[in-house]
Amino acid sequence: MLRRSAALGAVAAVPPAVLAQAARAAPYVNLSAAEAATLEAIVARLIPADSNGPGALEAGAARYIDGALGDALAAQRPAYAAGLAALEAYARAHAGGSFAALAPERQDELLTELEQNRATGFTPSAAAFFELVLGHTLEGTFGDPHYGGNQDFVGWELIGYPGLRLAVTAEQQGMAAALEPLHSSAYDHAQFDAHATAGERHDD
Amino acid sequence: MTTRLDPTDVVVIGLGGAGGVAVEPLAAAGLKVIGLEAGTRLTSRDFAPDELRNNFRGWPHAAQKANREIPVHRPNAAAPDNTRSAIHPMMNGVGGTTLHYWAQSWRLNPWDFKVVSETTRRYGAGRVPSGSTVEDWPFGLEELEPYYDKVEHALGVSGQAGNVKGSIDPRGNIFEGARERHYPMPPLRGTEFTDLMGRTAGRLGWHPFPGPAAVNSQLYQNRSACLYHGFCNRGGCHVNAKNSTAVSTIPRAEATGDLAVVTEAHVTRIDVDAEGRAAGVQYLKGGETYIQPAAVVLLAGYTYENTRLLLLSTSAAYPRGLANNRGQVGRHYFTHNQGGGVLALFPHRLNRWYGLPAQGVAVDDWADDNFDHSGLDFIGGGNLWVYSDQRPIAAASMPTFGRAPRWGSQWKSFVSENADRWVNSYLQKTTLPYEDNYLDLHPMVKDPLGDPVVRITADHKDNEKRVAAFVQDKMEQWFLEAGAVATLRQPVGTMGVSTHAYGGTRMGDDPETNVVDRWGFCHEVPNLGVLGASVMGTSGAHNPTLTAQALAWRTAERLVASWRTIAG
Numbered sequence: 001m002l003r004r005s006a007a008l009g010a011v012a013a014v015p016p017a018v019l020a021q022a023a024r025a026a027p028y029v030n031l032s033a034a035e036a037a038t039l040e041a042i043v044a045r046l047i048p049a050d051s052n053g054p055g056a057l058e059a060g061a062a063r064y065i066d067g068a069l070g071d072a073l074a075a076q077r078p079a080y081a082a083g084l085a086a087l088e089a090y091a092r093a094h095a096g097g098s099f100a101a102l103a104p105e106r107q108d109e110l111l112t113e114l115e116q117n118r119a120t121g122f123t124p125s126a127a128a129f130f131e132l133v134l135g136h137t138l139e140g141t142f143g144d145p146h147y148g149g150n151q152d153f154v155g156w157e158l159i160g161y162p163g164l165r166l167a168v169t170a171e172q173q174g175m176a177a178a179l180e181p182l183h184s185s186a187y188d189h190a191q192f193d194a195h196a197t198a199g200e201r202h203d204d
Numbered sequence: 205m206t207t208r209l210d211p212t213d214v215v216v217i218g219l220g221g222a223g224g225v226a227v228e229p230l231a232a233a234g235l236k237v238i239g240l241e242a243g244t245r246l247t248s249r250d251f252a253p254d255e256l257r258n259n260f261r262g263w264p265h266a267a268q269k270a271n272r273e274i275p276v277h278r279p280n281a282a283a284p285d286n287t288r289s290a291i292h293p294m295m296n297g298v299g300g301t302t303l304h305y306w307a308q309s310w311r312l313n314p315w316d317f318k319v320v321s322e323t324t325r326r327y328g329a330g331r332v333p334s335g336s337t338v339e340d341w342p343f344g345l346e347e348l349e350p351y352y353d354k355v356e357h358a359l360g361v362s363g364q365a366g367n368v369k370g371s372i373d374p375r376g377n378i379f380e381g382a383r384e385r386h387y388p389m390p391p392l393r394g395t396e397f398t399d400l401m402g403r404t405a406g407r408l409g410w411h412p413f414p415g416p417a418a419v420n421s422q423l424y425q426n427r428s429a430c431l432y433h434g435f436c437n438r439g440g441c442h443v444n445a446k447n448s449t450a451v452s453t454i455p456r457a458e459a460t461g462d463l464a465v466v467t468e469a470h471v472t473r474i475d476v477d478a479e480g481r482a483a484g485v486q487y488l489k490g491g492e493t494y495i496q497p498a499a500v501v502l503l504a505g506y507t508y509e510n511t512r513l514l515l516l517s518t519s520a521a522y523p524r525g526l527a528n529n530r531g532q533v534g535r536h537y538f539t540h541n542q543g544g545g546v547l548a549l550f551p552h553r554l555n556r557w558y559g560l561p562a563q564g565v566a567v568d569d570w571a572d573d574n575f576d577h578s579g580l581d582f583i584g585g586g587n588l589w590v591y592s593d594q595r596p597i598a599a600a601s602m603p604t605f606g607r608a609p610r611w612g613s614q615w616k617s618f619v620s621e622n623a624d625r626w627v628n629s630y631l632q633k634t635t636l637p638y639e640d641n642y643l644d645l646h647p648m649v650k651d652p653l654g655d656p657v658v659r660i661t662a663d664h665k666d667n668e669k670r671v672a673a674f675v676q677d678k679m680e681q682w683f684l685e686a687g688a689v690a691t692l693r694q695p696v697g698t699m700g701v702s703t704h705a706y707g708g709t710r711m712g713d714d715p716e717t718n719v720v721d722r723w724g725f726c727h728e729v730p731n732l733g734v735l736g737a738s739v740m741g742t743s744g745a746h747n748p749t750l751t752a753q754a755l756a757w758r759t760a761e762r763l764v765a766s767w768r769t770i771a772g
Contacts, residue, residue: 045611045612046611046612047611047615047616048612048613048616050613050616052613052616052617052620053620055616072261108612111611115610115611134610134611135601138597138600138601139256139260139597141600142596142597142599142600143255143256143260143596143597144254144255144256144257146254147256155596155600156596158600158616158619158620159596159599159600159619159620159623159624160553160620160623160624161557161595161596161599161623161624162557164253164433165433165434165558166253166431166433166442167431167432167433168431168432168433168434168558168559170393170395172558173395173396173432173555173558173559173592174395174396174555175395175396175397175400175552175553175554175555176553176555177555179555186252186253186254187252187254189252191248191249191442192249192250192251192252192253192254192442193249193250193252194252195250195257195263
């Protein structure tokens with residue numbers, strides 16, 4: 001935690017300890033405390049806070065996933081329950097402790113075993129669970145903050161996305177255009193209605 | 205409880221890209237038209253710039269009729285079913301998928317209508333791949349040209365003509381067939397990056413030009429010009445600058461008083477009378493069943509639903525499905541060979557965060573028969589398309605070109621530098637129909653009403669794979685010449701559920717091999733017309749929508765002109 005805080009402090013406007021505390025203070029709605037601890041530990045390694053700024057945990061990706069599992073991603077709830085439990089069991093069996101309590105380097109090794117489908121005890125597979133969480137972590141880090149992720153627009157800042165502009169000029173489409181980052185959710189614009197969403201990820 | 209409604213002149217099943225166009229000439233002629241649409245009406249308030257919702261969760265096409273009947277795909281009759289996709293790529297709604305499509309509005313090239321005869325004339329017999337069921341269309345481009353023209357002006361299409369009455373203009377597509385007049389609007393603007401790509405293509409000796417789009421480049425029909433905000437891809441337009449049928453042809457048809465739109469109407473069967481003529485349709489709305497008698501039925505669903513509704517509508521006269529006594533419904537199916545793109549990484553920012561998929565630069569030099577195939581082992585080709593369209597989740601989901609892992613600190617450093625330095629391309633390629641690529645009803649999988657969904661049995665053949673490899677070579681050459689430091693070729697993919705699905709009710713003069721005649725009416729059921737890309741027998745190398753719309757307008761005009769003959 002100290003290493004992470006020190007690295008964050010150099011770049012974040014809000015003190016990272018405050019951010020992290022706020023993220024952790026919010027209650028999880030759909031995941032149990034144990035599940036949430038494991039998921040937080042995963043997303044913190046997939047997109048870690050480092051010299052390039054805050055990561056997925058600070059963006060609220062875990063809380064985004066927790067919320068979505070109650071509506072748009074409800075169909076994935078069983079996959080999360082099974083996958084998080086399988087990872088915890090795998091960590092205890094092969095790394096001698098709870099996943100969330102392992103050193104970051106050891107967590108990375110286990111996650112690599114999932115990614116490469118070498119970890120056992122997962123249904124249908126460790127790689128499928130890894131891809132599921134990685135995809136949702138990207139959504140929770142880089143998606144519209146309306147859904148609880150991308151807090152303080154840390155995801156958009158990381159990749160240099162200049163934000164929503166409802167009208168864009170030719171000059172603003174220049175390759176080297178200097179664009180002031182605009183920080184708004186789609187639903188900060190009164191002309192749009194938010195709708196309840198349902199369905200699965202569909203990225204083509 | 206079944207309610208039998210008063211008869212009408214014409215019932216149109218589906219008010220999307222095709223049905224939504226046909227209603228305008230029908231209503232303008234004073235025919236009483238009832239449009240049955242499974243979806244609802246959407247407005248610009250529904251079209252938020254929200255990548256997560258539009259591109260990842262499938263809204264607004266989630267929780268729709270189409271999502272309850274998603275086809276199941278298998279590559280061949282001996283293979284098991286692939287995992288069924290969770291979201292149908294097309295949507296229900298007044299305007300259908302024209303609400304959120306890319307709006308690329310291409311005419312087919314002259315060769316696309318005469319693949320068999322032109323290939324044989326130029327290269328001799330034996331060059332059409334064996335097993336293909338491809339036929340020449342019953343007419344050439346010149347027959348469809350007036351209808352392309354009508355639709356371009358009725359909807360509003362922006363573009364740069366390349367051939368007006370035989371006069372070639374190198375600013376446009378020099379390979380296009382002759383058109384009578386220019387597009388109603390100049391092309392969408394380019395970006396600094398697409399301009400760079402255009403100059404590069406010119407340096408290679410190719411002929412780049414801006415692609416046509418049903419998007420306003422200027423005020424048109426009192427609707428706004430495009431504002432290039434970047435959420436057009438699977439999103440509706442917040443200022444109605446995208447010319448879906450919902451904001452163009454359908455409102456004008458309704459304004460005549462002769463089109464009545466019924467939303468959330470789920471058509472379950474087409475009925476026939478004792479003579480085997482179409483008698484009307486059955487639909488569900490609000491839990492009630494309605495029977496809508498009509499003198500003429502126009503089936504205007506998407507390709508899969510057109511085939512399904514015919515196959516579900518069995519009767520004594522048509523025991524194998526309506527208009528299917530010759531077993532042609534579901535045949536000659538193919539999807540556009542859209543997979544197999546090429547990605548590129550540049551050493552500088554591209555700023556593709558804004559714009560739209562229709563804002564880009566095209567090269568047609570390697571499409572269709574625009575180049576000599578004498579020494580090649582395939583026919584056809586592909587259109588190369590580079591455009592300005594990027595959003596943050598997709599940008600961060602970029603491939604790492606072998607230069608970084610897929611997560612962790614190294615990945616994070618990589619995407620922070622490169623998320624705006626990579627680009628995709630859209631390579632639409634010739635696809636042919638084959639004997640063993642077809643649609644039928646799935647023996648096991650059903651929708652919630654208990655009706656079977658469509659089963660797709662289809663795969664790309666050698667010709668399609670060779671075209672894909674050839675076109676990828678050209679695209680890599682183009683990117684590298686423009687300064688890309690790395691390229692990545694994507695796999696061709698499957699022939700499963702697609703936004704560019706063709707066939708099933710093919711158009712042609714021979715009733716033994718085609719479902720509808722040259723006017724779009726069923727050989728076996730003359731007062732039943734079919735609208736949409738399901739009647740197209742070839743794909744060309746360009747988006748299907750404008751061709752489906754031109755055909756729909758033509759079928760509607762034919763109905764008006766021959767009302768007594770067709771309606772009986």
